[in-house]
Amino acid sequence: MDHILLDRTCRLAELELSESEKENMLKDLENMVTLFETISELDTEGVAPLSGVLEDGGNVLREDVVAETAAKAEGLAAEAGAGLAASAGADVMAKREALLRNAPELQDGLFVVPKTFS
Amino acid sequence: MDSSKIRTALALSERIRKKEISVREGLDATFEIIDQKEKSLHAFLTIDREGAYKEADRLQEKVDAREMFGPLFGVPVAVKDNLCTKGIRTTCGSKMLENFVPPYDATAVQSLKDAGMIIVGKTNMDEFAMGNTTETSYFGCTKNPRSEAHVPGGSSGGSAAAVAAGECLVALGTDTGGSVRQPASHCGVVGVKPTYGSISRHGLIAYCSSMDQVGPIAGNVTDCAALMEALCTWDPKDSTSIKRGSLDSLTAVKQGRLDVPTYGKRGRLDILSSLEDGVPGMKIGLPKEYFSAGLDPQVAASVMRAAETLERHGAILKEFSLPLFQYFVPDYYLIACAEASSNLERYDGMKYGLRVPGSDLHDTYRKTRTQGFGEEVRRRILLGTFALSEGYYDAYYLKALKVRRLVANAFDDALKEFDLILGPTAPTTAPRLGEADQDLVKSYLADVYTVPANLTGLPAISLPCGVGEGGLPIGVQFMGRRFEEALLFKAARVLEKETCQNG
Amino acid sequence: MGEASIKAQAKTAYETAIGVEVHIELATKTKLFCGCEASFGAKPNTHVCPYCLGMPGTLPVLNEKALELALSVGIALHCDIPAWSRFDRKNYFYPDNPQNYQVSQWFYPLCKVGYVEIGEDATKRIGIWNIHLEEDAGKLFHDEKTDQTLVDANRAGVPLIEIVSAPDMQSAEEVLAFLEQLRTKVLYLQASDCKLQEGSMRVDVNLSVRKAGNSGLGTRTEMKNLNSFRAITRAINAERERQIGILEAGGEITLETRRWDDAKGASFPMRSKEEAMDYRYFPDPDLPPVFVTEDQVEALKKAQPEMREAKRKRFVSQFGIPEYDSEILTQSVRLANLFEETAKLGIAPKKVSNFLMGEGLRILREKELDPADVQATPEHFAALLKLLEENKITNTVAKEVFEEVFVSDVDPAEYVERNGLLTVREEGVLRQTVESVIKENEKSASDYLGGKEKALGFLVGQTMKAMRGQADPATVTALLKELLKK
Structure with missing residues (x-):
């Protein structure tokens, strides 16, 4: 682990460290990497990697059926305030509003993000 | 009726169902203690008083209507803040999600509601579950109810402290590297990590997907078992969730064993009915390496006494060797950091959570993530990113997965001979506040006893077995075969009865 | 020898190797890993749920129809279907990707080596390297006024198959023939509606050249933004020329991704070598492996339309x-x-x-x-x-x-x-029209009487025109003959 590698890793992880932070981080990472490297002592020739502990299950599949609109399933339509007269359109908009409530910035139901380069 | 004298969740629920006290009264007692202790304890990040009372009233209607309910009906419960609760702020202990309000409930939370339990609030935790002291929480650390100068453990420190302090009789935590068992040990309560896949991860904010599991925390073994039963169901929303009934019998057939816990009448996990069976003939393995240097002598002594107690009740103890012991921690951290680095990529300020505007897209990503995540989280993300990057993947991540297989094989082999593996939950009692910061690697190594259960997916329980210096609790841990939580609980119950008798 | 013919000679001394990566949106009702509608054209962010918005704590569950359609395509392309495959995460930050990783299949794809035959009597085989399942990304829009980008996640998570061909094609014609074959098969299987203009079929072209007789492939470039078969043809020919031009001038081809601009008829580099993304592929821990039995493959083969x-x-x-x-x-x-x-x-x-x-x-x-x-x-x-x-x-x-x-x-x-379009046959009705046609076309009438048969045809035509095509030609002809005699 060195400065160049740290910089590259920061870029990949979309993090930025100040110069002093970099020094400390480098030390910590070096210590951790040394700890990691102990596993290289083990002979893993012919050993199959174990990424998920559940290997003997069958396929987990979902039927190709549209899920109930969240508005109905989670009772969000009532929150739309339209009460009894809520139309299908209002349902959909209520669902959207609830799902996008945490968005930092919206415009006509679209997420607003900094300009991307295409 | 002085409901504060009710010490167990099952007893509370029984009183409520018998209409000896109202649901509201049970809740009042909870809030009374919370109001007393919370200011100094800081176990909760969000308390939903209004929602809780509303739910209490709704549940009371059901009692009055004489409907049928389960053994935990009406019991208030605290939920760790990395489990999504619809309409209630869920922060994950992080600035990144400081104001995030999920539009959905985690399946585990829904299970609580289905059981008629009342969610009182969200508890404090290490940021994104990364830590073992609760000190990495953006919102400040929780105190250990047994000693203000010490940490409650982590990452489910808030939940364990809330139960230990009597603020709640039961709580939910999550366990990725010991985060339910270790704080349970440090606070003197009972905590379980079930077999991986037992409790749905839908709505559990991911840290390390192949190891995260929800775990119940309670003041006693029986309450913990009841909560386990309420939580362990198959969930079609989680592809890693398992249908326990079918696999239980498969395992039993494979092993030629007859003595497996039955899948209850309603198709749910059944631990309670065999809880008092005792441990005659139970074979218990003690790994030599667990008791080597580095283990606090008081902890070692206390854990050995617990083992001897089981022996007195008919269990057979035997030492054995686990030579991979020294590789548990590096293997765990490599895999956990790698998966975490990917799981946390979604926090980018675009769709929800914190956004710190930057000069362009990537500057916004960087500022948001650097300011939104604390130091430990940033450290683990960088480690994980590194372990997965081109040129390093084979030597680090892939190698770690292979070592994981070796560890799993070692435990499977051991558990062919033994029914339980016994050891300490943590090498010391709760550290002091600020201690973990001083030596990062040392603090990571303290996870050595708990991480194997996460690496292998095997179930494990921690319960108090004594006290050390300063009255700080010591915890003993049992680890067992997949799906055999009932055995863990049986052994835990035997120990608990002895410990209670001896004060 | 003129410069043009020198250049022409130089070009023919080069061989072209072309491979394609084709992304096809599967015709499922719902997305690959969640139950949101996968259909096109809805109001922004109305076909979304916590999963495809990348919200915390959400998990994928595989769509069985997507798996079935992907396998049926693989079978139709003569692919090997391994007993199991796996999902991996492709990690990169971009706002059209809510999780900032795409779930795809990198290490163990669903279908492996296969082929497509093109040409008269299926004489040439174009190899398929693999077919794998993956999630589509959302859509980005640029708001000129505010100079910001807007994100619609409706398309995020829609099931795609990516078909990766071998670099066996040597001309734009062969590429088009390959794509046509592929498209026809997918349409027959009803696995997708494969509309290039709508984006349910997307083609990226990898192209390299080498001097005829050389072994080993030259450095390739990847071209994107090819939205029609015409654009594909133009882009291939332009890129071939561009690469040959560079090599002839003594330069080297840069390994890069280029964006085709059909209006300008040229391509421009998108990403340079230095910034080559490290996607850090690793097995997705939220998904178990996908098992496919021989029985399933047999059943799909039998069920193939x-x-x-x-x-x-x-x-x-x-x-x-x-x-x-x-x-x-x-x-x-x-x-x-x-x-x-x-x-x-x-x-x-x-x-x-x-x-x-x-x-x-x-x-x-x-x-x-x-x-x-x-x-x-x-x-x-x-x-x-x-x-x-x-x-x-x-x-x-x-x-x-x-x-x-x-x-x-x-x-x-x-x-x-x-609309009153029945053929009119009644003499009574037609007589009037025929009479006026004869009156208005005296010259033709006299021409006919003078012996020109063709003139009759003209008059019939005029009558049909007047009757908006509804007159029975036989009756009209008979009437004309009768009235003209008079």
Whole structure:
């Protein structure tokens, strides 16, 4: 682990460290990497990697059926305030509003993000 | 009726169902203690008083209507803040999600509601579950109810402290590297990590997907078992969730064993009915390496006494060797950091959570993530990113997965001979506040006893077995075969009865 | 030797190696890993849920139909289907990607080595390296006024298969033939509607050149933003020229991704070598492996609908239409089905095929319609042809009504009735028109009387025109002859 590698890793992880932070981080990472490297002592020739502990299950599949609109399933339509007269359109908009409530910035139901380069 | 004298969740629920006290009264007692202790304890990040009372009233209607309910009906419960609760702020202990309000409930939370339990609030935790002291929480650390100068453990420190302090009789935590068992040990309560896949991860904010599991925390073994039963169901929303009934019998057939816990009448996990069976003939393995240097002598002594107690009740103890012991921690951290680095990529300020505007897209990503995540989280993300990057993947991540297989094989082999593996939950009692910061690697190594259960997916329980210096609790841990939580609980119950008798 | 011919000579000394990566949106009702609707054209962010918005704590669950369709494509392309495959995460930050990773299959794809045959009598095999499942990304829009980007996640998570070919193609023609074959198969399987312009089929081209006789492939470039078959052809030819030009001048080809600008007729670099992304692929821990048994593969093989080649042969033998007709009709499974079902209702097959090949294709071309958009039902089409057969309408009228049936599936009998399009035969009605036509065309009338037979045809035409094509030609002809004699 060195400065160049740290910089590259920061870029990949979309993090930025100040110069002093970099020094400390480098030390910590070096210590951790040394700890990691102990596993290289083990002979893993012919050993199959174990990424998920559940290997003997069958396929987990979902039927190709549209899920109930969240508005109905989670009772969000009532929150739309339209009460009894809520139309299908209002349902959909209520669902959207609830799902996008945490968005930092919206415009006509679209997420607003900094300009991307295409 | 002085409901504060009710010490167990099952007893509370029984009183409520018998209409000896109202649901509201049970809740009042909870809030009374919370109001007393919370200011100094800081176990909760969000308390939903209004929602809780509303739910209490709704549940009371059901009692009055004489409907049928389960053994935990009406019991208030605290939920760790990395489990999504619809309409209630869920922060994950992080600035990144400081104001995030999920539009959905985690399946585990829904299970609580289905059981008629009342969610009182969200508890404090290490940021994104990364830590073992609760000190990495953006919102400040929780105190250990047994000693203000010490940490409650982590990452489910808030939940364990809330139960230990009597603020709640039961709580939910999550366990990725010991985060339910270790704080349970440090606070003197009972905590379980079930077999991986037992409790749905839908709505559990991911840290390390192949190891995260929800775990119940309670003041006693029986309450913990009841909560386990309420939580362990198959969930079609989680592809890693398992249908326990079918696999239980498969395992039993494979092993030629007859003595497996039955899948209850309603198709749910059944631990309670065999809880008092005792441990005659139970074979218990003690790994030599667990008791080597580095283990606090008081902890070692206390854990050995617990083992001897089981022996007195008919269990057979035997030492054995686990030579991979020294590789548990590096293997765990490599895999956990790698998966975490990917799981946390979604926090980018675009769709929800914190956004710190930057000069362009990537500057916004960087500022948001650097300011939104604390130091430990940033450290683990960088480690994980590194372990997965081109040129390093084979030597680090892939190698770690292979070592994981070796560890799993070692435990499977051991558990062919033994029914339980016994050891300490943590090498010391709760550290002091600020201690973990001083030596990062040392603090990571303290996870050595708990991480194997996460690496292998095997179930494990921690319960108090004594006290050390300063009255700080010591915890003993049992680890067992997949799906055999009932055995863990049986052994835990035997120990608990002895410990209670001896004060 | 002129400079042009020197250049031409130089070019022919180079071989081109072209491979393609084709992304196809599968025709499932829901997305790959969540139950949101996968259909096109909804209001922004209304086909979303916590999973495809990348919200915390959400998890993927595989769509069984997507798996089935992907496997059926692999089987049709003669791929090996391994016993298991796995999902991996491809990690990169971009706002159209809510999780900032795409779930794809990098290490162990669903389908492995296969092939597609192109050319006359299927003489050349183009290799398929693999077919794998992956999630589509959302859509980005640029708001000029605020200079910001807007994100719609409706498309995020829609199931895609990526078909990676071997670099076995050597010209734009071969690439188009390959894509045409691929598209026809996928359409016949009803696995996708494969519309290049709509984005349900996307093609990236990898191209390299090398001096003829050299072994080993040259450095390739990848080209994106090819939104039509025409753009693909132009881009391939332009890139080949560009690369040869560089090599001839002594330069080296840079390994890069280029964006094709069809308006400008040129490509521009998108990402440079230095910033080559490290996607850090690793197995997705939220998804178990996908197991496919031999029985399943057999069952899918049996369930495979009749593919183009078989249908083409059967139309000839069963309906007695010429090979040429069958070739054209089976280009589109929609038209083929329309032909077959209509013929089965008792209409002479050649009549059906004539209309489809003539008027049908013309309408598709002129209105820029996709065969999938054709609304005609066999019942209405048959009814129309029956009206024509019974001489109740003229050919001219039949063509007009056919367009309505083809595009909007109107009921022909009702349409004819409503618009008064039945053939007029009554002498009484026609007499007046014939008389005025003769009066207005005195020269033609006298020409005819003077012996010019052609003039009669002209007068018939004028009468038909006046009667908006509804007059019965035989009656008109007879009437003209009668009145002219006078």
